[in-house]
Structures are given as structure tokens and as C-alpha cells.
Amino acid sequence: METGNEKNWPLPVPVHIPADGERGCFWEDRKDRHHCGIDLYAKKGTPVFAIEEGEVVEIEIMTSPSMIKYWNETYHLIVRGNSGTYYKYGEMAMTIPQKGTWIKKHDQIGEVGLVLNPAIIDSTSPRYIQALKEKNPAMLHLEIWEEYPVTDHKLYLGGNWFGSKKPPGLLNPLHYLHK
Ligand SMILES: [Zn+2]
DSSP states (O other): OOSSOOTTOOSSSOOOOOOTTSTTOTTOBOSSOEEOSEEEEOOTTOEEEOSSOEEEEEEEEEEOTTTSTTBOOEEEEEEEETTSOEEEEEEEEEEOSOTTOEEOTTOEEEEEBOOBOGGGOOTTSOHHHHTTTTTOOOEEEEEEESSOOOOOTTTEETTEEOSSSOOTTEEOTHHHHTO
């Protein structure tokens, strides 16, 4: 039996998986936006492992103070898996493989990061952000798509969707993590 690195599990430590309806769950209703992924809370610097073999097709800045002032700079890395499924590992403090690299399942692809800068959060921040100020948890934000993830900042920013309808191709990671 493998320790730490379970099947379809992107972190080396067991963490709470938010069920539908809980904070950090998939498609969480954040009033003016919906959550596109699932948040897996773990210490900053926790290694992140690929949950399916595939090609690294994108590495970009996911959050930064120039986008939203209370954000730290974090990164996302997108893997197009062998099955055709896209995995977006988000809010990472750093990423390891280069774009175009072929990675195997369980290869380390980055480290858990910390998005929020509590010193900048104030009463003008969205209420769900204010609620996170004290705890300020680090997390892996994981999205799974059956087509190339949408990153258009008019509709999508920092792991949230601002359109009224769920984007086509966006999947609930819960089902992948429980396989
Ligand atoms: Zn998230």
C-alpha cells in the first residue's frame, strides 16, 4: 500500500474534502460568483502531485496583487491528461515542470500556496474573503475540465466564475478524488 500518495490524490497528506454545500466545495455559491474547483486545505509548501499522466499545457500567474490588491502571487498549472481530461492545479506557491513537459501520475508539479494577504483585507472585500482573514488557509485549488479550461478574465478570475451559467465542460473534482 502506498503511503501519502493515494490513487487520484494530489497531496501527500490526507485533508478534508469539502462535500457539496461546504465552504470550498465545487460550485460553491459566493453570491456574485461561483467556485470553479474544490479547495484542499494544506500547509503552504505541501507538495502537489499529478493525479493523471499527461502533458503540461499551461503555466500562468493565477492571482496577483495587480489583479486584486489582497491577493498574493500564485500560479496555476494545467495538465492535459491521457484520458483527454484537463487538470488545473491552482493557487500554487511554485510550479516545477516546464510547459510542454510530459509528466507521470504522482510526479510532483508544485507546492501549495497562499492567496490571501490578510493585511489588505478590509470591509470592502467580499464577505467570503473577510471570513477567511483570520484563518487565512493555504490550499490547493483543483479544477477538472473535459475541455480546455476557460481563463477569460471577464468570466473567470482566481478560481471563480462570474457568469450566470456553469461553463460547459467544467467537472466536479469530488468524483475524481473519491474514485
Ligand atoms: Zn478555490
